[in-house]
Amino acid sequence: MTVQPLDLDEKMAHPADDAAAAPVVARKSVKATRAMIDRYTWYEYLAIYAGIAVFLFFVLAPFIEGFMVSLKPLSRLFSTPYSFWPENGSLTAYFTMWESVPGFWRYIVNSLFISTAATVIVLIMVVPAAYAFARFPFPGRGPLLAAFLAVNMFSGAVLLIPLFRLMRQLGFLNTYWAMIVPGAAFLIPSAIWLLRTYMMRIPRELDEAAWVDGASRFYTLRRVILPIAMPGISVVAITTFIGAYAQQFIFALTFNSKTEFMPLPIGLFAYFGRQEVVWNELMAASFVGITPVLILIVFLQRYLVAGLTAGAVKT
């Protein structure tokens, strides 16, 4: 699913300004009211936790099951009746998979490389464009921004035929470029939207002061705006990277047939498509492959959520 254009979280730009403003006494009573509102009865707690448990079970079931499978020996896996818990569970699959999926390291490195390259391209395109949209009231700004956002409505699948011909003409077929170049294009719109929103919050006076001091426009962008916008640029970089890592499939499936360039999802898909799938190893490999992202979200979830979802009610 494409990550859609949303605004940066208010909280990022204006940390905790609502609490600081009120005088101490008033804040205390507000706090008391809040505490009372947030008080639940025991059956409300029960209902909420039960609901959350069901919801999270749906969200996490495939991961839990996948992890259980990765621990089961193959003989236990293909046995009936079904048992959820791995009997004689072991981490064997995590060691044997390196041999049975020969290119595994290569796939992970390819995935990281393709995502990184796409992120770099996106940033090079997006930083100046977002600044232009945020600052300059040039003619046609609205329609042009809308046109960029409209890119989000096409997936790569719709444009696959001409893209295939284009990649062939450029000589990109069966190279990393065939996966990087089209992938990056579909990440640009959301990144522009996100960064533009961030840059609009940078006080205009800063540009004007630099202008009065005789700095050129380009110098102002490089020396005044870029350093201040760094937190926003980092958020855009992270979300773009995760988007690029999550969506590697169709271009890699269609434009590249060389094993040594395959990203992780395609590498594992080839393995998945075989007659006899060694499921415990496939699941073990999947877990190793997603670990980098899982670690990332634990540390960066605040920025991810801020970057991707806030501003739902921006009026």
Next chain:
Amino acid sequence: MTGSRSASLFAFALLTPALLYILGIVAYPLVDTINLSFTNAALKPAYDWVGWANYEKIFKANFSEVIIRTVVWTFFSVSIKMIIGTFGAVLLNAAVPGRALFRILTMPPWVVPMAIGIFMWGWMYNGQFGMISGLLQNFGIVDGPVAWLAYGNTAFWATIVTDVWIGVPLVTIYLLAAMQSIPRDLYEAAWTDGAGRFYRFRRITMPMIIPAMVTMSLLSLIATFNSFDIIWILTRGGPSGSTTTMIIDTYKTAIGSYKYGEGAARAVMICLFLSVFCLAYFRVVGKINTGERA
């Protein structure tokens, strides 16, 4: 410094790289798709203009069936995503201990490489050894193994469930953000006046998140209509075409059997649908941004 001609020129200069990139990788292929849809292009380099022949051909074949299937598939997937996502957002918005952790735990399906999540579903749907069939048998709900992906009907729903699973985190977190940006004063005032929890939800939360729900439904509609990976990995459009949506159909025609012209005609039909959704999106977002309620 603003408003001058040199400022506009500078802005265009800044936009040029991104603009050229999108023109080359998205706009040109789009025009080329329309162009190809009127030709009999295939593997061989030379091809001829054939007018509307491709369109006549696909509608004489089973294309209307594919359109209906796609619309039904998309409708159920988006509706279920919105329902589960709204429930999830309400639950995660409750001020209970542990909610920060619950919010993190919602995210994996969305950030993990899609294909890998789908592999795990592929195993869960396995009839002999998979979790769903296994648990249902253990609880005595079904008698024998059910191979979910082997029959048209169950495969259709199985792919919807997986699509819902991938889409739910974004809907949930988006609506949660919308709920959290509702001013607390509203709730406090209502609470002071003696309004109960459900009354506050119905009269404050719901009206305030409706614009976000409309926006999210449309974004979700566009993404779901374009859904390729899930169906391709789980069923490749089968069994016997029962999960062949317009995207899968286009891919099979163009990449599977090298009928570029015919495939392009099918892609153009997808674009027509998408432009309608897209226009709706811009209308709604425009309305929200100018302050009207959608």
